[in-house]
Amino acid sequence: MGTSASDLHPTPTAIEWDHALIERYNVAGPRYTSYPTAVQFTETWQASDYQAALAASNTQAQPLSLYFHIPFCTTVCFYCGCNKLATKDTSLAAPYVDYLKQEMHLLTQWVDPQRPVEQLHWGGGTPTFLSHPQMQDLMHSTREHFNLRDDDQGDYSIEIDPREVDQTGLALLRHLGFNRVSLGVQDLDPQVQKAVNRIQPYEMTRDVLQSCRDLGFRSLNIDLIYGLPLQTLASFRQTLEQIIELNPDRLSIFNYAHLPERFKPQRRIRAEDLPSAPEKLAILEYSIKRLLEAGYVYIGMDHFARPDDTLAMAQREGWMHRNFQGYTTHANCDLLALGASSISQVGATYAQNHHKREAYESRIAAGEFATLRGLTLSAEDQLRRSLINQLICHFELDGDAFAAEHGIDFAEHFAAELGYLKQHQADGLLIRQGNKLQVTPAGRLLIRSICMVFDAYLDHSALQKAYSRII
Known part of the structure; x- marks a missing residue:
């Protein structure tokens, strides 16, 4: 045939x-x-290798992408597998911001700080755990160390928890130069939210999203998760209809992987409350069909975007890329990642910082890179x-x-x-x-x-x- x-x-x-x-x-x-994946990283690859990669990257003079890992949350979501610390003690953030500033100083000893920063991302954890003065301090220091754009044309994004940000905070983020926002939602059903310890009413998400639009953020992403406890096809249909009504520019629907032996918070989730494998697949099947019907483009795996979003445009025109932040429009950037557990991609190398915050801070305090492991690609x-x-x-x-x-x-x-x-x-x-x-x-x-x-x-x-x- x-x-x-x-x-x-x-x-x-x-x-x-x-x-x-x-x-x-x-x-x-x-x-x-990444390829090879992080499983192949080795601890024989150390800070000196990373320094050599940074120095060599200056000859190519590619633009930079900066990632800052903020590993704090005020409450723990039971499904979470991220590297974070759930605490009400906001004083812990102050020394951590200082270590990030020191790490920036170390980096600029090896990488040309005049290379333009086309992409910036604060992730976590919950970056909005930082106080407003701490956010201002960190961004001010970033501008001192690196060549951030001042024309609002870079992709400068931040992950926010709608429960932890208000109108004043959003206005500050916009003033600091962020123009893209990613909102964690996961599910809007009250029973599911209670089962995963994340109470976040629809109205809260709606109001934050509208405030972001009013403030001129140009791309809004919402994260959902399928396979959470007490989820059903019927309940997730309702969540999806509400999300479609909010009309985010991008949408991610992640698969919940129940691995309580690896992630301690997941031990608070009862296995018998999880949807069956057929129900879980039914939720995904319906979600894909409904989002396509609503006009979204299927980017790949668990990502969707509006046809006029730059991610969909990049895919149509053949310049979309994938790195540790997922699908991205910045294939030509060297990625410098700062903070505990973060992974950099510089040329043909990967470098990962210590996972444990204490080990990361100890190395930085000693005036050394916090590199734990990495890899030089053949x-x-x-x-x-x-x-x-x-x-x-x-x-x-x-x-x-x-x-x-x-x-x-x-x-x-x-x-x-x-x-x-x-x-x-x-x-x-x-x-x-x-x-x-x-x-x-x-x-x-x-x-x-x-x-x-x-x-x-x-x-x-x-x-x-x-x-x-x-x-």
Whole structure:
């Protein structure tokens, strides 16, 4: 049977839900915010390696992306697996901000501070845990150390908890230069919120979102989670309708992975309260179909965006990228990450800071980088990183163009992988025409499975322990 042009280039938003294929391919696997994944980072890779990478990056003079990890929350959400400290003691933030400022000073000894900062992100934890003076102090110091844009054209974003911010705080964030906001919501059903210890009425989220619009934030993202305790398809339908009414520019619907042996707060969630596997998949299936119906573009995995959002534009035009912050429009930036557990990506290297806040602070206080581990990518690593990024962002790969760019024989170099993909082809997840690969609408939901074929490091016997399920 022949392959038509429409088969090779299906509608960008097209998604086909196939229960049998999802059941077959829904195994645990990486999210590919990096390749190689963090599992491959080694503690033999140290601060001196990071310093060398920073110095070398100056010769390329690429723009910078800055990430600040603020690991504090006033209350603990039982589903959370983030590196954070739940505390009411706001005094802990003051010394931490000072350590971030010291880390910035260390970085500018190695990286040219005149390189423009195209992207800035405060994540956590809850960055709005910081007091207003602390926020001002941190941003002022960032401007002193780095070349932040002053034309409001950079992508400067912050994660906020609607329970922890007011109109004055939002106005301050806008004044400091933030123009993008990500709101944690997770679910609007009161019973679900009580079960995960996150009471956040719809009206609170609505009012914060409207305030952000009134203040001129140009992109608003909302995070939801499916698979939480007491969730049902009926209850999540109501949540989704309310979220669609709020009309965020971007929307993420994450899969809750119940791993109480790894994340202590999850031990407060009763396994018997979790939706069944079929119910959980039904929630996701409905959510995807409803969001597409509402006009959102399926970006990939668990991300959606309005067609006029820059993320959707970047995907259409072929310049979307993926890194530790998820899908991004800044492929050309070196990512400098500050704070406990944060991961930098500079050229062909990854560097991760100490996970424990105390260890991070101790190293910085001693005037040293807080690097715990990292990795320098081999030429083969870089080749596969580029290939996986292309597939996970754009659902297609022109093997001939890729081969010309990287100086390889595509069919020969990836002979084993192309052989493994025959099963994906037979199952209708992928179309291959010569060296051109096109992920089908049925394959887009399972893109991680296709990318895993090109992962040279995967230990399939250990997947269940290291990663969450694909869906």
